[in-house]
Amino acid sequence: MPVRMQDVAQRAGVSVKTVSNVVNGYPHVRESTRRRVEEAIDHLGYRMNVSARNLRTRRTGMITLNVPELSLPYFAELADSVIRAADEQGWSVLIEQTGAERQRELEVLAGRRRHLTDGVLFSPLALGQDDLDHFDVDFPLVVLGERVFGARADHVTMNNVEAARAATAHLITTGRRRIAVVGAHAGEVIGSAALRLAGYERALADAGIPFDPALVGEAGLWHRATGAETMGRLLDSGTGIDAVFALNDAMALGALHALHERRIDIPGDIALIGFDDVDDVRYTVPTISSVDPGRDEIARTAVDLLVARIGGTTEPIRRIVPDARVVGRESTGDVRGDGERVVAVMPGRVEDTDVSPLPAG
Amino acid sequence: MPVRMQDVAQRAGVSVKTVSNVVNGYPHVRESTRRRVEEAIDHLGYRMNVSARNLRTRRTGMITLNVPELSLPYFAELADSVIRAADEQGWSVLIEQTGAERQRELEVLAGRRRHLTDGVLFSPLALGQDDLDHFDVDFPLVVLGERVFGARADHVTMNNVEAARAATAHLITTGRRRIAVVGAHAGEVIGSAALRLAGYERALADAGIPFDPALVGEAGLWHRATGAETMGRLLDSGTGIDAVFALNDAMALGALHALHERRIDIPGDIALIGFDDVDDVRYTVPTISSVDPGRDEIARTAVDLLVARIGGTTEPIRRIVPDARVVGRESTGDVRGDGERVVAVMPGRVEDTDVSPLPAG
DNA sequence: GATATACTCTACATCGTTGTAGAAGTACGT
DNA sequence: ACGTACTTCTACAACGATGTAGAGTATATC
Numbered sequence: 081m082p083v084r085m086q087d088v089a090q091r092a093g094v095s096v097k098t099v100s101n102v103v104n105g106y107p108h109v110r111e112s113t114r115r116r117v118e119e120a121i122d123h124l125g126y127r128m129n130v131s132a133r134n135l136r137t138r139r140t141g142m143i144t145l146n147v148p149e150l151s152l153p154y155f156a157e158l159a160d161s162v163i164r165a166a167d168e169q170g171w172s173v174l175i176e177q178t179g180a181e182r183q184r185e186l187e188v189l190a191g192r193r194r195h196l197t198d199g200v201l202f203s204p205l206a207l208g209q210d211d212l213d214h215f216d217v218d219f220p221l222v223v224l225g226e227r228v229f230g231a232r233a234d235h236v237t238m239n240n241v242e243a244a245r246a247a248t249a250h251l252i253t254t255g256r257r258r259i260a261v262v263g264a265h266a267g268e269v270i271g272s273a274a275l276r277l278a279g280y281e282r283a284l285a286d287a288g289i290p291f292d293p294a295l296v297g298e299a300g301l302w303h304r305a306t307g308a309e310t311m312g313r314l315l316d317s318g319t320g321i322d323a324v325f326a327l328n329d330a331m332a333l334g335a336l337h338a339l340h341e342r343r344i345d346i347p348g349d350i351a352l353i354g355f356d357d358v359d360d361v362r363y364t365v366p367t368i369s370s371v372d373p374g375r376d377e378i379a380r381t382a383v384d385l386l387v388a389r390i391g392g393t394t395e396p397i398r399r400i401v402p403d404a405r406v407v408g409r410e411s412t413g414d415v416r417g418d419g420e421r422v423v424a425v426m427p428g429r430v431e432d433t434d435v436s437p438l439p440a441g
Numbered sequence: 442m443p444v445r446m447q448d449v450a451q452r453a454g455v456s457v458k459t460v461s462n463v464v465n466g467y468p469h470v471r472e473s474t475r476r477r478v479e480e481a482i483d484h485l486g487y488r489m490n491v492s493a494r495n496l497r498t499r500r501t502g503m504i505t506l507n508v509p510e511l512s513l514p515y516f517a518e519l520a521d522s523v524i525r526a527a528d529e530q531g532w533s534v535l536i537e538q539t540g541a542e543r544q545r546e547l548e549v550l551a552g553r554r555r556h557l558t559d560g561v562l563f564s565p566l567a568l569g570q571d572d573l574d575h576f577d578v579d580f581p582l583v584v585l586g587e588r589v590f591g592a593r594a595d596h597v598t599m600n601n602v603e604a605a606r607a608a609t610a611h612l613i614t615t616g617r618r619r620i621a622v623v624g625a626h627a628g629e630v631i632g633s634a635a636l637r638l639a640g641y642e643r644a645l646a647d648a649g650i651p652f653d654p655a656l657v658g659e660a661g662l663w664h665r666a667t668g669a670e671t672m673g674r675l676l677d678s679g680t681g682i683d684a685v686f687a688l689n690d691a692m693a694l695g696a697l698h699a700l701h702e703r704r705i706d707i708p709g710d711i712a713l714i715g716f717d718d719v720d721d722v723r724y725t726v727p728t729i730s731s732v733d734p735g736r737d738e739i740a741r742t743a744v745d746l747l748v749a750r751i752g753g754t755t756e757p758i759r760r761i762v763p764d765a766r767v768v769g770r771e772s773t774g775d776v777r778g779d780g781e782r783v784v785a786v787m788p789g790r791v792e793d794t795d796v797s798p799l800p801a802g
Numbered sequence: 803g804a805t806a807t808a809c810t811c812t813a814c815a816t817c818g819t820t821g822t823a824g825a826a827g828t829a830c831g832t
Numbered sequence: 833a834c835g836t837a838c839t840t841c842t843a844c845a846a847c848g849a850t851g852t853a854g855a856g857t858a859t860a861t862c
Contacts, residue, residue, distance in 0.1 A: 084848060095812045100850060108809055130556040131495035132848035135817050140492065142535065142557065149521055151720060156517030160510055163538050172557060174503065174535045177524050195491040196503065196533060304724040333724050340726035341778070359512060360721065363665040363694050365701035417702070445818060456842045461820060469839055493818035496847050 083126040091120040103128060142172045142197040143386055146188050148180040148205045152303070152330065153358040154375075155203070158224075161379030162201060169387060180205040180301075189214045189221075199386045204228065209270045220389035222382050226272040232435060234385040235399045238373040239426045240272060243404040244279025245286075246424040247353050247371050248325055250406055252287045254413060256323035256351055259284070262310045262335050263299040263327035276327045276355065294319045299331060307334025315342055322350055323412075329354040329361050332368050336411075352411040366410030367418065374402035374428065389437065399431040444487040452481040464489060503533045503558040504747055507549045509541040509566045513664075513691065514719040515736075516564070519585075522740030523562060530748060541566040541662075550575045550582075559751045562743050565589065570631045581750035583743050587633040593796060595746040596760045599734040600787045601633060604765040605640025606647075607785040608714050608732050609686055611767050613648045615774060617684035617712055620645070623671045623696050624660040624688035637688045637716065655680045660692060668695025676703055683711055690715040690722050693729050697772075713772040727771030728779065735763030735789065750798065760792040 085103075089096045094113060101109050102117040109117075120126070134140045145162050147155040163173045174197055178184040185207045187193070194200060199220030204227045207214070215223065215231035223235045251259050261280055265273035277296070284291050294317065297310040307326055311334065314321060324339075326332035332354030336346070344350055346366055354361060357372035381400050388395075406424040408414025414421045446464075450457045455474060462470050463478040470478075481487070495501045506523050508516040524534045535558055539545040546568045548554070555561060560581030565588045568575070576584065576592035584596045612620050622641055626634035638657070645652055655678065658671040668687055672695065675682060685700075687693035693715030697707070705711055707727055715722060718733035742761050749756075767785040769775025775782045 082848095086848080096848090097813085097850075098811060101811085104850085108811085110810060113810080127552070127556055129496070129848050131492055131499075131501065132817090133850075134492035135490070135496050135819085135848080136850045138492075138817080140557075150511065150517045150524070151521040153514065153517070156511045156514070156520075159517075159520075159536070160512040160538065163511070163536060167538075172535055172537070172554070174533055175520070175524060176533070177521065177528075191488065193533070195488055196501075304720070308724070333721075337724050337726055359665070360694075363669065363698050365698055365726070443818095447818080457818090458820075458843085459841060462841085465820085469841085471840065474840080490818050493847090494820075496849085497818080497820045499847075 082129070083124045084129070085126070087124055088117065088120045088126045091124060092116045139390075140196065140198050141170065142174055143383070143390075144174045144176060144194065144197045144200045146176050146178055146185075146200060146202045146204075148203070149177055150175070153360055154328065154330070154356045157358055157375055158203070158379060161376050162383060165376075165380040165383040169383065171383070171387065178204075178206070182206040186211070186214060189217055191217060191219055194219050198390045201382050201386055220386055222386045222389070224378065224382055226270065226275055229270055229399075232397060232437065234382075234389065234397055234437075236378050236382045236385065237399065237401055238272075238378075239401050239404040239428060240275035241279040241282065242426040243371045243373065243406070244276035244325070244327075244355070245283045246279075246406045246426055247355065247369075248280045248283035249286065250369075250408065250412060250423050251323040251325065251351055251353060252283060252289070254323075254347075254351060257289055258292075258295065258320050259289075259323040259325055260295045260297060260311075260314050260319070260321045261325050261327065262297045262307055262314070263302055263331045264296045265300075266298055273327055276325075280325055292319075295321065299327075302328045302331055304330050304334040304337070307331025308338045309334070311335035311338035312341075315339070315344075324350060324352045326352065326354045329356040329358045329368070329370055332370065333360060333364065336364055336368065346411050347413040351413065353406075357407055361409070362418070362420070367415075367420070369409045369412040369414060369420075370407055372405045372407050374404055377402035377428075394436060397433050397435045397437055399433065400428070401430075402428040404428070443490070444485045445490070446487070448485055449478065449481045449487045452485060453477045500751075501557065501559050502531065503535055504744070504751075505535045505537060505555065505558040505561045507537050507539055507546075507561060507563045507565075509564070510538055511536070514721055515689065515691070515717045518719055518736055519564070519740060522737050523744060526737075526741040526744040530744065532744070532748065539565075539567070543567040547572075547575060550578055552578060552580055555580050560747045562747055581747055583747045583750070585739065585743055587631065587636055590631055590760075593758060593798065595743075595750065595758055595798075597739050597743045597746065598760065598762055599633075599739075600762050600765040600789060601636035602640040602643065603787040604732045604734065604767070605637035605686070605688075605716070606644045607640075607765075607767045607787055608716065608730075609641045609644035610647065611730075611769065611773060611784050612684040612686065612712055612714060613644060613650070615684075615708075615712060618650055619653075619656065619681045620650075620684040620686055621656045621658060621672075621675050621680070621682045622686050622688065623658045623668055623675070624663055624692045625657045626661075627659055634688055637686075641686055653680075656682065660688075663689045663692055665691050665695040665698070668692025669699045670695070672696035672699035673702075676700070676705075685711060685713045687713065687715045690717040690719045690729070690731055693731065694721060694725065697725055697729065707772050708774040712774065714767075718768055722770070723779070723781070728776075728781070730770045730773040730775060730781075731768055733766045733768050735765055738763035738789075755797060758794045758796045758798055760794065761789070762791075763789040765789070 203224040221233040268274040299306040299310040354370040357370040361368035404426045408421045408423040446460045564585040582594040629635040660667040660671040715731040718731040722729035765787045769782045769784040
């Protein structure tokens with residue numbers, strides 16, 4: 081029933097292979113032949129059977145993006161950027177959600193479902209440094225995020241420590257001394273929480289401000305709800321606070337909510353800064369300052385790396401950190417009304433390791 | 442290099458087809474044989490070549506979801522729900538963004554890229570009723586949204602008119618009389634904007650309140666930014682306003698921003714209600730009342746319909762409208778603090794048409 | 803004018819799986 | 833003992849494209 085190359089070939093009076101050549105833009109096809117084939121294709125409404133081509137070429141032209149949840153704005157925006165970047169190079173993106181569940185994240189690496197695509201962009205949230213070995217996979221993989229360092233795969237990550245330091249430093253510059261943190265993870269050594277907290281501590285040290293554990297609020301999941309709860313706890317604890325560094329924007333939104341509930345003036349009484357620079361923060365009241373980790377560049381870089389690996393490059397594994405910026409808005413008093421001001425730029429870097437990738441099987 | 446069924450068969454001492462049978466859970470395989478095959482699979486690390494299976498079975502197990510942009514919270518959450526619903530049934534989801542560009546939306550229907558998947562869930566935003574003919578496609582298609590009615594494809598849509606009527610009625614119940622609309626599209630007859638505006642007008646009529654064009658604010662794109670602009674214009678126009686119905690939540694967020702800027706008390710001076718019930722509205726200050734159109738059910742229903750069409754069902758085309766609810770929060774004074782109250786429920790419906798689907802080619 | 807080179811096209815095998823048809827073995831009722 | 837039905841397995845031919853090798857012309861080079 082479906083039209084095959086065979087049918088097109090017949091109508092055009094050429095061999096199947098010639099049709100294939102026309103379809104794939106092979107240059108050595110006589111103009112008149114090309115036209116006849118194209119006429120036949122149009123007339124018969126031929127469309128390539130991609131499964132057959134995939135089988136023959138061992139390529140699918142698709143990559144998988146594994147994220148925790150698209151309903152988290154950061155990942156939705158990341159997915160948006162990844163799809164755009166992939167599309168520009170002619171790749172399609174299959175999206176899978178792990179729900180930040182350990183089991184599902186392990187399944188990603190086990191590769192049971194990988195077969196549909198040529199490679200995987202993976203943003204883990206449940207796995208940690210202890211799971212490093214699981215990242216030795218035999219398919220093209222690029223890791224995103226801060227859960228795991230040193231895996232045998234290209235890695236696109238953020239300038240966490242520096243950016244968090246700069247964000248905190250910015251609060252200090254505006255005269256704040258009692259800076260609370262929302263979203264710490266006790267005992268974590270690696271991971272966004274630990275790294276950003278480290279940046280915070282470094283900024284305090286730089287300014288000679290003593291570190292006060294009472295100002296550090298824990299939050300398991302980095303959602304709006306937990307941000308609000310944590311902020312509430314900090315405020316109700318009676319600790320004096322004149323600024324808040326929420327370790328991501330979702331929590332910053334929640335924190336803002338908690339601050340508003342208590343009729344606290346922002347930035348008058350308490351300044352607030354987040355991390356991720358998601359769209360939301362430009363429309364809150366007041367608008368929220370944040371750290372822009374370079375989402376578009378992260379996406380583009382990750383896609384480029386993955387496509388190169390799929391292409392079979394054997395270059396050493398790289399870790400890439402895009403430029404990041406601290407964007408000042410109303411919540412830190414940098415602007416009044418809409419608009420924003422870049423108050424710091426952290427240059428990115430490319431680290432070439434001497435580790436070779438595992439041969440893709 | 443890669444392990445084939447052939448290799449597994451050899452090691453297990455059976456035919457390739459038996460390996461296939463084991464892998465696919467065919468029941469008539471002796472227990473001892475099954476174990477031998479499984480041992481061979483594990484030992485060799487065999488993984489099915491899905492391209493080959495796709496070629497043979499003419500199925501890919503994937504569907505495409507076409508949305509305007511994932512960075513719009515509604516579509517991100519919709520995608521989340523679709524992926525979950527599909528996953529439950531063992532399907533994977535490829536996501537493509539059209540950017541709400543007419544050309545790209547037409548390409549979706551032209552099916553140039555459809556070949557990768559077994560069917561398409563399509564949420565158009567640029568196409569309109571005039572493009573109805575383009576929806577006569579020869580592949581399984583389910584349409585989402587309100588841009589087009591009467592296409593020859595299953596359609597999952599919202600209870601727009603009724604829900605908008607109920608939302609407006611709710612504002613009226615709380616004593617409001619000067620209810621502004623944010624997001625109208627002049628001249629539109631079909632489409633979310635027109636339908637929701639119709640519901641608004643109907644509620645006014647029901648309550649005997651005259652319709653005042655000065656209260657209707659136009660907004661092209663339904664983004665936060667346009668919501669803020671439109672709200673600003675309405676406020677600055679000097680028209681007396683005691684409530685606002687934003688035709689979607691993104692604009693409600695923008696409107697909230699504009700209201701705050703002008704130090705207007707919500708819901709004291711002006712009440713606000715949105716539409717979509719995205720996660721954001723539970724974390725703003727005040728929390729925003731909204732219309733929950735049944736996102737999960739929309740996603741689930743759409744996936745079910747599409748899977749049925751892919752399965753070759755020839756049942757008449759259906760239009761399905763899930764239940765919708767008006768959710769009252771702080772911005773309409775229904776609750777204080779967090780929490781919410783369902784203030785109205787609009788039952789959904791299933792419309793069986795007598796139109797047959799086009800034979801899938 | 804002979805040889806080399808490039809262009810244009812074809813025939814055929816092949817990618818790795820599943821559907822079909824049927825062979826061999828087992829179980830059971832009569 | 834025999835037919836019938838079921839179970840278990842196999843051989844072989846697809847599915848629809850592309851890679852390879854090479855045939856036949858046309859064009860360039862010496």
